[in-house]
Amino acid sequence: MNLIILGAPGSGKGTQSAELINRYHLTHLSTGDMLRAEIAAGSELGLAAKAIMDKGELVSDDIVIGMIANRLNDKGALFDGFPRTIAQADALDALLAQNGRRIDAVIYLDVDNEEIVKRMLARGRADDNEATIRNRLSVFEAQTKPLVEHYRNQGKLRHIPGTGAVEAIAGRIRDALDTE
Ligand code: B4P
Numbered sequence: 001m002n003l004i005i006l007g008a009p010g011s012g013k014g015t016q017s018a019e020l021i022n023r024y025h026l027t028h029l030s031t032g033d034m035l036r037a038e039i040a041a042g043s044e045l046g047l048a049a050k051a052i053m054d055k056g057e058l059v060s061d062d063i064v065i066g067m068i069a070n071r072l073n074d075k076g077a078l079f080d081g082f083p084r085t086i087a088q089a090d091a092l093d094a095l096l097a098q099n100g101r102r103i104d105a106v107i108y109l110d111v112d113n114e115e116i117v118k119r120m121l122a123r124g125r126a127d128d129n130e131a132t133i134r135n136r137l138s139v140f141e142a143q144t145k146p147l148v149e150h151y152r153n154q155g156k157l158r159h160i161p162g163t164g165a166v167e168a169i170a171g172r173i174r175d176a177l178d179t180e
Helices: 013-024 031-041 044-055 061-071 086-097 113-123 130-144 146-153 166-178
Strands: 003-007 027-030 077-080 105-110 157-161
Touching (some): 003 146, 031 044, 044 130, 086 146
Parallel strands (some): 027 077
């Protein structure tokens, strides 16, 4: 099985991924984690990515597509925070098709903006200040939200209300996937 977890910044993608990878034995592919690892390692890519992430913008499609292409293996995968643009979604379809694979379902965690701002200010990561958060939310609306319609049209979207206890949300995701 190959899954995507999609949602606004701070909607809980990373949080819910932890349970999903264990339950369905998936490789966790989080572009946000990969970029933060590059920053921590002080690589050239990390330095360039940090400046973009601190502004709340998206890192270029070529960079994140390359990172995913390097890590795909034969196991099913959970794509966390990727794709974030239609170009990334098309590239992912092409990469999977090379091995006769495809995306089976897309979990869309739906959380309203005020709840997101509250959560991210509490988390306090380097890119979690209010100005950056507001910009990340508008970047999400403009560049990533079109993916909701894109995957709905393919019949793959599973709409999950993303507020409430972490375990309650995990239960909603299980219910949505187990009726596949
Ligand atoms: P990501 O690392 O993907 O991070 P995120 O969207 O901020 O967080 P996530 O949704 O995983 O939230 P989390 O579970 O942590 O992206 C960071 C940046 O990297 C992007 O802005 C971009 O610049 C760059 N990037 C990444 N992928 C890219 C791509 N494909 N293309 C281009 N650029 C890319 O949860 C957030 C907080 O809420 C946590 O503190 C958590 O504890 C809390 N929380 C979770 N569930 C909760 C619940 N049910 N109730 C209350 N709090 C909850």
